[in-house]
Amino acid sequence: MSGAAPARRVAYDTIRAVHESDAYANLLLPTSIARAGLSTADAALATELTYGTLRRQGTYDAVISLAADRAVADIDPAVLDALRIGVHQLLSTRVASHAAVHESVELARTAGGRGVTGFVNAVLRRVSRDTPGDWMTRVAETARSDDEQLGLLFSHPVWVVRAFRRALAAEGRADELEALLTADNASPRVTMVALPGLAEVPEDARRTPYSPVGFRRAAGDPEEDVRASDGRIRVQDEGSQLAALALTRAIPVREGERWLDLCAGPGGKTAMLAAEALAHGAQVEANEISPARAGLVRRALEGVPLDVPISEEDGRARTAATPDTYDRILVDAPCTGLGALRRRPEARWRKAPADVPELSELQRELLSGAVSALAPGGVVAYVTCSPHLAETAGVVSEVRREWGAALEELSAREVLTALSDADPGLLPQADGSGRAQLWPHRHNTDAMSISLLRRV
Template identity: 80%
Template structure:
């Protein structure tokens, strides 16, 4: 039996994510192009890939019940074929016979004829009952309330608890269900017009917070991006605000020196470069990964400003330049829990045991950045994660160590002042000025932004 190209592309992408730690958002567009998929076929491949990855935890619980065995005991290739089939059966309008038959063929190709009979039996059992029936069954299988929430919303339990604590820090723990639901919804495409270099199209709808952001009414934005020479780009509104918080926190003096310390993949760097060009500032960027440094260079190619992109450990890079910069962006490596809409596999790649090593790195980067600031200079400490250990915890520890030599500037006030609407940034329980964006409230990634000034 011949498998439809859209399903083959989705399956191959999912396999690469699990076998090679590939990133679906980077691999899938290339795979779609190579397969020659367009229109509805490309849309189907995208939905099957992201939908399966987003709901993987829920589908694994369904498969385990239907197969009467742990998913750990199923061949990985067969398991991915089953996940893809279950997604089509429970969450799409794809005809059941097509979902079952082509998923069985994918299982056969992955592990041989014997696997096809097993896959066929499991998928036909799943197809006999409604999605509601399966949700009831997996909810009943949970050993705790948090596990039940995790199974139904396809989030690891540690993520459920981290999100609840982060919301509780704003007095909004009751929004947990809305947040987890938003994590499983495909994000709308948001564009940015680099300031001073491009204008928001007249027929576009401006985003409610970033003055650079807009959304198109429909169609493929690729021609607009290409035609602008990189001055119009796809960029999450939260990412735009993170860069603008640093550039708009205080008036810019000509000749200021700026540093983007952890610049890859370069979206925020491009905004900084455009702002530096307009104000007569100098910008340098650093990214430890050569591949990501290449992405930074491409991201800023449309800005006529000379930007040196170094490839060093950010801690070393900052320590080599004491009291040198007026503004530094530390977009620190993190768990990525704030971008689960766009990178759904991130929730399965990290565990609670990864957090201490990440927070140690974040602490060292922020500390080094403060050392590289001139007196009066400002650091924007940004994570694409709302996890309190990575956000308020890191900032509080660094502030204790620096004492009176560092003061906090309210990022909430800065973002509210530059926004085109009311972002409703709730105060934090620790009394800090940290700004926390949310997908369910702001339709952005869950970006955390703190601003620290060296006295």
């Protein structure tokens, strides 16, 4: 792609890999930036173009369809991605219109040949003639329902909009839906953790309001902190920090306890558990069914001086083989990932309503298996990076029915509130459970759901 500037080539190639090969932008983009040797300014541009385009893809597709007078399904996918990058620059950045059009035409030329350049040029010039507000008005007028209008304007599939509405309504917060959708389309601030007992929050950093071991830097490369601390300081969302701490601090730790991280990849929460275990004389084991993700767990544990055995089994088989064994188990279950759309924007386009029942059944089996592997008095933290009620309240409700009086629920909201310097304002759920639901628009975290269950 000799015609387009390097930053745009990197963004385009990353987006194409996301759409062609189900690549994850957050994993591929840093590697691509390093390989291309981009300057700091060009790396920032490539990052903005990649994430901005993926976040707003649904809205941009609606604009492209209107400007091209044809359905996006009828446009060659490689050409469509060049158009999306161009529309993002025209409607959501300060890039000069002529540069946005020219560079996108060059991307399309390499992808589809000279025959597509006239089409791409015409579509983008039509988009450039009107304001972003004008285009949003036109897009809104195409909607057939209020939810579809929200989906188009905020670039979320309609089923996700509805799932978010129901989850917010469970707390009496349905009026916050637009704030949540807006937060999903904003770039998240980098949050870091100083592993408890192994590192201290830097004096010149700003502490996070809810996690006692989290902090944020006003500026600078977070990797410098990571390297200087030998991995004992690292990047981790505050919600993930709280999920691990909810388990370790739900009840006092007795020396010699055995803990298990059942679905451990990529290992951030495992490292937190290991640091906490080291401080309290407990033991930790980890399990991750994916060999590649198990490798990430091993890497995440390099900064913690504790031997953590790692198995690579189906979590259901793992718990079936160790009944009545563990004092604490973290079930960070595979889920739709709808709570992390700020950081993994492509996830919103990869899942469908039909995926939820299968995932929910797996989640139920993993959680029930974890309960069976608890010793009497043991606690399991059931965590999903999704606020979808079928994956959160529904799963916990089914497992509680299954186990009856042998299982009691602790209040995750009270545990998290006790951890926090500031009141997180975790409202009761409509089902009367003790579940804690974090939100991007309220807590500046992923939309993490945390439930605590204790085996009687």
